[in-house]
Amino acid sequence: MSRAQPETRRRGRPSTTSRAEIVAAARRLIEDEGAERLTLRRLATAMGVGPSTLYRHVRDREDLLVLVLDDFLQQVPLPDLPRAPRERVVVAAVAMRDALASRPWAADVLAVDGFLGRLDDASVRLVEVVLAAAVEAGCSSEQAVDLFRALWSHCVGEVLIRARSRTTTREERARYPGFASRDPRLLPRLAEIGTRWPHIAARDTYAAGVRALVDGMLPRPADGA
Amino acid sequence: MSRAQPETRRRGRPSTTSRAEIVAAARRLIEDEGAERLTLRRLATAMGVGPSTLYRHVRDREDLLVLVLDDFLQQVPLPDLPRAPRERVVVAAVAMRDALASRPWAADVLAVDGFLGRLDDASVRLVEVVLAAAVEAGCSSEQAVDLFRALWSHCVGEVLIRARSRTTTREERARYPGFASRDPRLLPRLAEIGTRWPHIAARDTYAAGVRALVDGMLPRPADGA
DNA sequence: TTTATTTTGAGAACATGTTCGCAAAACAGC
DNA sequence: GCTGTTTTGCGAACATGTTCTCAAAATAAA
Numbered sequence: 137m138s139r140a141q142p143e144t145r146r147r148g149r150p151s152t153t154s155r156a157e158i159v160a161a162a163r164r165l166i167e168d169e170g171a172e173r174l175t176l177r178r179l180a181t182a183m184g185v186g187p188s189t190l191y192r193h194v195r196d197r198e199d200l201l202v203l204v205l206d207d208f209l210q211q212v213p214l215p216d217l218p219r220a221p222r223e224r225v226v227v228a229a230v231a232m233r234d235a236l237a238s239r240p241w242a243a244d245v246l247a248v249d250g251f252l253g254r255l256d257d258a259s260v261r262l263v264e265v266v267l268a269a270a271v272e273a274g275c276s277s278e279q280a281v282d283l284f285r286a287l288w289s290h291c292v293g294e295v296l297i298r299a300r301s302r303t304t305t306r307e308e309r310a311r312y313p314g315f316a317s318r319d320p321r322l323l324p325r326l327a328e329i330g331t332r333w334p335h336i337a338a339r340d341t342y343a344a345g346v347r348a349l350v351d352g353m354l355p356r357p358a359d360g361a
Numbered sequence: 362m363s364r365a366q367p368e369t370r371r372r373g374r375p376s377t378t379s380r381a382e383i384v385a386a387a388r389r390l391i392e393d394e395g396a397e398r399l400t401l402r403r404l405a406t407a408m409g410v411g412p413s414t415l416y417r418h419v420r421d422r423e424d425l426l427v428l429v430l431d432d433f434l435q436q437v438p439l440p441d442l443p444r445a446p447r448e449r450v451v452v453a454a455v456a457m458r459d460a461l462a463s464r465p466w467a468a469d470v471l472a473v474d475g476f477l478g479r480l481d482d483a484s485v486r487l488v489e490v491v492l493a494a495a496v497e498a499g500c501s502s503e504q505a506v507d508l509f510r511a512l513w514s515h516c517v518g519e520v521l522i523r524a525r526s527r528t529t530t531r532e533e534r535a536r537y538p539g540f541a542s543r544d545p546r547l548l549p550r551l552a553e554i555g556t557r558w559p560h561i562a563a564r565d566t567y568a569a570g571v572r573a574l575v576d577g578m579l580p581r582p583a584d585g586a
Numbered sequence: 587t588t589t590a591t592t593t594t595g596a597g598a599a600c601a602t603g604t605t606c607g608c609a610a611a612a613c614a615g616c
Numbered sequence: 617g618c619t620g621t622t623t624t625g626c627g628a629a630c631a632t633g634t635t636c637t638c639a640a641a642a643t644a645a646a
Contacts, residue, residue: 145642145643146592149594149642150641151595176632188597188634189594191634192594192595197632197633243472247525249526250526253538253558254537257544257547260543264547264548264549264551268549277554277557280550281558282561282569285566289518290511290514290515292522293519296518296521300472301475312475312478324493325505326488329506332502336503336506337506341510345574348573348574348575348576349574350573352572352573352576353573371623373611373612373621373622374610374611375612375623375624376625377624410625411626412626414625416605417623
């Protein structure tokens, strides 16, 4: 999974541009101006190459974004991890969320096919932490994967939803009233909550969900231990 | 939130095509050939109008997909709901997942800004069920929303990830080895699981996650009751 | 040295989502 | 009935992701 070296001199015309260069340039462009402004033509012009040249080194735009995110994730340091397996899972899960949420453009590729499998070894250390802690807490491999997958779904959903709802402007909010003005007969609870929803939903309750998943899917510790 | 009627005769040139027609035609096209094949030009031609005409009735492609999904969700019947609030939440959450997972194209719009708020009253009945059951179990409004949001994140993540990983072909799997061939020194657990991951991950453990979230975020019932 | 092979770079070309400007078709006021 | 206003339909046009085709630049074989 670590990147392969150019063992010996290749056969055809030597490349003047490398995948690493493309990823670096793309990352610079994204962090400076946001992922929406990253078009392949802009990237190509910024690098002084033709647009189609990029496709020699990158499968498509989505692939490029995965590489950029991987590049970022490799540099994220591991958090301090508690001894107790249960708390270790919580800390790792929250760290995963934090890393991904810190880059809004991550949402664009979080759910692409086989995402985790495409990442570098260094980028999936937190996955390892969760699995190892789960096994240490008494899980089988299968149970550890089940727990991780639940945490991962939760994480992907949270990051995506939050990333997408940053966009809202005032006119948008006027056009789509959200949960305001719901029929109180059909939807009494929603009607009662009404306009308070955005305020309530703005709070960060992610860790509570993580704790619930961990408590529910990890074997209970032996009584009195 | 229910659709408004055309109260009286409007002012300008009368429309020959309606939003409802567009949504119906789009849904037919999607269910017949998949969401990838739904292009606005194809839809326009199928309806016998120009492409830009659609933009008079629909804000953009994403908006159209939300409307189509809403159209579908309105027709999904409520499942049989257990009396016990705890189990009622579980059944509602699983029904939500099932409805969304039954239409792979739903994944394209599940995380758009303010998604739930854009749906018709009839489409969010399951949201109401969860909130009402949570309150019945002793939650405050805020706690009920917290629980729902955790379930919703979990749901969105699950549906998205599953929808996107159906695409995998054999060549793809060869190109991206996933969790096979990970460094056993850095990632011992992942290396040990290796190629078993896809098999383990294929199992449906969604309900287990839901139960964990419910057990963890709903107030414990009074002892002995 | 010449020729075949392989790989890269690049511009043209295509489909798509979307915007713009204009003509058509209704109503309101005169 | 005529004029101004408002809303709709439509085709042209634009930016974008992506593919295709061909020339360029290297190695391997002859």
